[in-house]
């Protein structure tokens with residue numbers, strides 16, 4: 197499959213004889229007639245590899261203005277924002293996207309909301325997909341993913357595969373890195389969702405404002421005229437996005453517990469493995485039994501309902517389908533019970549607010565004692581560590597500090613940065629041993645939340661990924677303990 201460079205530029209002036217067989221940002225992956233996108237990176241300058249790419253068979257280059265090539269007749273597209281241009285070109289290259297697409301951003305809850313949208317559309321009879329941390333998921337086509345928001349070529353290739361397989365509705369996760377790097381700028385979005393914004397990724401964005409601006413691009417730039425902004429307004433940043441949406445004349449639906457929310461949670465009644473939620477929408481009050489644990493899951497489920505309704509789904513059917521939602525792997529997932537009668541949950545909380553939220557959700561079930569096992573990822577925002585330690589110390593009765601994905605950092609150093617604020621923590625570096633110690637210590641009526649890795653099936657140590665799953669580890673230990681799954 198090849199297009200001309202002129203076609204990729206959307207009819208803008210360019211040599212119609214230059215053929216492009218694919219696009220890539222990595223000179224090492226260049227194949228014959230590929231367009232190489234030479235990007236100034238955060239670690240190295242991709243523009244240094246232009247000659248390598250030409251030697252490997254590239255037919256054209258996309259890069260920033262002012263780059264001099266050995267052969268000045270070689271086709272070069274200059275753009276002061278090459279990442280955005282790359283995303284637009286990737287969209288033209290694959291030229292197929294599901295007719296109804298929504299994107300969701302926020303620090304916590306993106307994967308859950310995207311998954312719930314897929315399920316709600318599925319219940320309405322649509323062929324639907326979700327794309328994000330859990331990969332590309334649909335009944336007809338699935339693939340694993342490396343990134344929450346994939347690189348534009350990977351993303352548009354997946355969207356085309358979904359369309360070819362018959363998918364008409366898709367929910368995409370928009371990570372702050374993805375938005376900041378314009379990965380989604382070629383995607384047509386009917387509605388955009390916001391869950392919340394709390395501390396994360398300050399290693400990359402530096403300040404909370406910088407982090408917010410990246411997320412705000414979804415509402416301020418990506419969502420086109422006629423689009424719908426579906427915003428949880430319980431968080432202060434939600435109101436700012438609400439103003440942005442108002443200023444741009446976008447459709448708006450606010451969600452949350454606030455009196456001002458258009459889709460408003462009135463109350464929740466906790467059940468052993470779910471909750472009854474009462475909520476109001478357009479002068480009507482609804483009551484639904486939601487088979488998901490935790491108030492935050494009610495917020496995510498209603499945001500998903502808001503997104504599917506804003507993008508055309510039937511209101512009553514969407515609300516009714518909430519009672520059939522399946523939990524998302526590794527998100528407040530009840531894995532089983534110990535022989536003595538304690539319950540064990542696996543959750544993906546990897547931010548201070550995420551950990552606080554799940555521990556409070558667990559507390560709402562009145563456990564006799566609350567235990568938690570967690571660590572923090574290496575090569576990621578270090579400021580989260582002391583905050584997560586403090587939160588665990590305040591909210592759990594027993595805290596086990598263990599390893600998450602140390603990546604290239606020293607695991608013991610990461611643990612010590614957490615333990616600095618949780619002095620009574622039990623430190624056990626080996627994650628399976630830490631989970632085993634917590635399970636052994638549990639009594640009847642206790643709860644354990646194993647946090648941080650959720651659905652993950654590997655532990656990243658150095659540049660190796662070793663097989664490891666919290667869910668499988670808990671199952672194995674509960675079996676050994678004589679408990680039930």
Ligand SMILES: CC(=O)N[C@H]1[C@@H](OP(=O)(O)OP(=O)(O)OC[C@H]2O[C@@H](n3ccc(=O)[nH]c3=O)[C@H](O)[C@@H]2O)O[C@H](CO)[C@@H](O)[C@@H]1O[C@H](C)C(=O)N[C@@H](C)C(=O)N[C@H](CCC(=O)O)C(=O)O
Nearest residue numbers: 221222223235237238239240242245343344345371373374
């Ligand atoms: C920090 C970050 O987001 N980095 C992204 C960024 O890379 P970079 O600018 O740092 O790349 P670099 O290493 O400096 O290299 C610059 C350029 O030179 C190229 N290069 C490099 C060497 C060479 O020999 N030839 C060559 O062409 C590279 O391909 C690159 O295009 O741009 C690259 C594409 O050009 C992305 O692949 C890369 O994502 C990396 C893989 C990554 O790990 N990103 C993570 C942090 C991420 O995006 N995570 C979010 C999750 C966040 C959340 O959950 O909230 C996600 O969406 O998954």
Ligand SMILES: Nc1ncnc2c1ncn2[C@@H]1O[C@H](COP(=O)(O)OP(=O)(O)OP(=O)(O)O)[C@@H](O)[C@H]1O
Nearest residue numbers: 303304305306307308329492527543544545550553
């Ligand atoms: N609405 C919410 N408010 C606060 N915490 C939440 C909320 N939703 C999820 N969480 C917490 O965040 C964890 C991750 O949830 P989820 O995977 O849906 O988020 P995400 O935004 O996709 O995360 P990532 O940034 O890794 O892609 C959950 O396991 C839970 O601990």
Ligand SMILES: N[C@H](CCC[C@H](N)C(=O)O)C(=O)O
Nearest residue numbers: 546572573576600601648649
């Ligand atoms: N998308 C998140 C995932 C974190 C998961 C946690 N297990 C870790 O490794 O820090 C990030 O890249 O920050």
Ligand SMILES: [Mg+2]
Nearest residue numbers: 306307329344
């Ligand atoms: Mg996610």
